Amino acid sequence: xSSWTASDLPSFAGRSVIVTGANSGxxxxxxxxxxxxxxxxxxxxxDTAKGQAAAAHMPGDVTVRALDLADLSSVLRFxxxxxxxxxxxxNAGIMAVPYAPTVDGFESQIGTNHLGHFALTNLLLPRxxxxxxxxSSAMHRIGYISLKDLNWQSRRYSAxxxxxxxxxxxxxxxxxxxxxxxxxxxxxxxxxxxPGYSSTNLxxxxxxxxxxxxxRTLGNGLLATSADFGARQTLYAAxxxxxxxxxxxxxxxxxxxxxxxxxxxxxxxxxxAAGLWELSAQLTGVQFPL
Numbered sequence: 001x002s003s004w005t006a007s008d009l010p011s012f013a014g015r016s017v018i019v020t021g022a023n024s025g026x027x028x029x030x031x032x033x034x035x036x037x038x039x040x041x042x043x044x045x046x047d048t049a050k051g052q053a054a055a056a057h058m059p060g061d062v063t064v065r066a067l068d069l070a071d072l073s074s075v076l077r078f079x080x081x082x083x084x085x086x087x088x089x090x091n092a093g094i095m096a097v098p099y100a101p102t103v104d105g106f107e108s109q110i111g112t113n114h115l116g117h118f119a120l121t122n123l124l125l126p127r128x129x130x131x132x133x134x135x136s137s138a139m140h141r142i143g144y145i146s147l148k149d150l151n152w153q154s155r156r157y158s159a160x161x162x163x164x165x166x167x168x169x170x171x172x173x174x175x176x177x178x179x180x181x182x183x184x185x186x187x188x189x190x191x192x193x194x195p196g197y198s199s200t201n202l203x204x205x206x207x208x209x210x211x212x213x214x215x216r217t218l219g220n221g222l223l224a225t226s227a228d229f230g231a232r233q234t235l236y237a238a239x240x241x242x243x244x245x246x247x248x249x250x251x252x253x254x255x256x257x258x259x260x261x262x263x264x265x266x267x268x269x270x271x272x273a274a275g276l277w278e279l280s281a282q283l284t285g286v287q288f289p290l
Contacts, residue, residue: 003257004232004236004240004257004258005232006033006228006231006232006235009033009034009036009037009235009239010037010239011037011038012034012037012038012039012086012239013037013038013039014038015038015039015040015086015087015130016039016040016041016042016084016085016086016087017031017034017039017040017041017042017085017086017087017088017089017238018041018042018044018082018085018087018088018089018124019031019034019041019042019043019044019089019091020044020045020067020069020089020090020091020092020117020120021044021045021046021069021091021092021093022041022043022044022045022051022054022091022092023043023045023047023050023051023053023054024050024054025227026091026135026195026227026230026231026234027043027089027091027092027231028054028058028227029227029228029230029231030089030091030231030234030235030238031043031054031058031062032057032058032059033231033235034235034238035058035059035060035061035062036058036059036060038060039060039061039086039087040060040061040063041058041060041061041062041063042062042063042064042065042085043055043062043063043064043065044065044066044067044078044092045064045065045066045067045092046066046067046068046069046070046092048064048065048066051064051065052064065078065081066078067092067120068103069092069111069112069116069117069120070102070103070104070106070108070111070112070116071102071103071104072103072104072115072116072119072284072285073103075116075119075120075123076119076123078120079120079123079124082124082127083127084127084129085124085127085128085129086128086129086130087128087129087130087131087132087133087238088120088121088124088128088131088132088133089132089133089135089234089238090117090120090121090132090133090134090135090170091135091234092112092113092116092117093112093113093135093166094108094109094112094113095109095163096109096159096160096162096163097109097159098159099152099157099159099162102115102116104283105151106150106151106283107150107151107152107157107162109159109162109163109165109166110150110151110162110165110166110169111151112166113163113166113167113169113170114166114169114170114173114280115280115283115284117134117170117173118173118280118281118284118286119284119286121134121173121177122281122286122287122288122289123286123289125188125288125289125290126289126290128188129188130188130189131188131189131190131191131238132174132177132188132189132190132191133191133192133193133234133237133238134170134173134174134190134191134192134193135170135192135193135194135195135234136167136168136170136171136174136192136193136194136247137163137167137170137194137195138194138196138197138249138253138254139160139163139164139167140164140167140168140170140171140194140263140264140267141164141264142160142161142164143161143163143164143165143166143167143168143169143264143266144161144164144165144168144266145165145168145169145172145266145272145275145276146165147272147275147276147279150165150276150279150283167194168264168266168267169276170192171192171247171263171267172267172269172272172273172276172277173273173276173277173280174190174191174192174245174247175190175245175267175268175270175273176270176273176274176276176277177190178190178244178245179270179273180277180288180290181244181290182244184290186290189242189243189244190244190245191237191238191242191244191245191246191247191248192237192245192246192247192248193233193234193236193237193247193248193249194233194247194248194249194261195225195229195230195231195233195234195249195250196225196229196230196233196249196250196253196254196255197225197230197254225250225254225255229250229255232258233248233249233250233258234248236248236258236259242260246260247260247261247262247263248260248261249261
């Protein structure tokens with residue numbers, strides 16, 4: 001653990017970075033700071049108008065491109081138009097939203113937070129030079145992966161448990177990706193990060209008035225940290241010399257110095273990681289390319 005902050009970022013001059021969901025919140029801070037130290041940053045966003053508005057406040061070389069992780073055809077188009085990238089940051093996500101299907105019929109949280117990033121990463125992998133950083137959450141600890149009902153077709157839907165499942169999927173994806181990269185002899189590393197509890201535009205969209213009120217109250221300085229603090233964890237994972245499958249977060253859960261933190265027992269289960277990978281490949285039609 002260290003007192004590392006974004007001011008300690010090394011130069012990214014000559015390097016390219018893609019940040020998904022970079023038009024606001026953690027993604028916007030992550031993109032801004034990487035552009036500040038010289039990276040050629042691509043904001044991969046669903047709403048390009050919002051992306052352009054965010055880019056206008058960022059220094060350096062910043063490009064906005066359309067990417068809707070809830071639509072696999074959009075993911076495919078984005079990947080086909082990408083040549084090379086040093087660092088891919090899978091940041092975009094939705095949290096505890098009411099049930100809705102993606103364009104491809106997936107439950108929206110597992111579809112956006114996991115399956116969209118799964119497809120994007122594998123499609124780009126032959127062109128990734130350095131590492132993949134996937135943003136998970138401390139809420140992965142409430143998650144359980146149902147390989148028989150990943151998309152909540154037979155279970156009673158719970159917005160928070162679906163979110164927990166998607167964030168647990170992020171960690172299992174990272175560990176299985178790292179295992180496959182090592183097996184293939186690739187120097188690319190897969191890492192994960194979580195922000196703690198940051199005050200961003202993710203809060204208060206559950207569709208439940210009580211839940212939304214609690215989240216907004218906690219987010220207004222009672223518990224939540226700033227987006228700059230939350231993005232610090234991602235930036236550390238994207239730049240520090242860390243081993244593959246490292247999970248970066250604040251030492252004390254929501255506060256404290258950035259460094260390697262623990263994960264749930266379910267997040268360490270290799271058989272579930274392998275099963276989730278095979279199911280994700282089947283659902284998305286995208287295979288490990290190395």
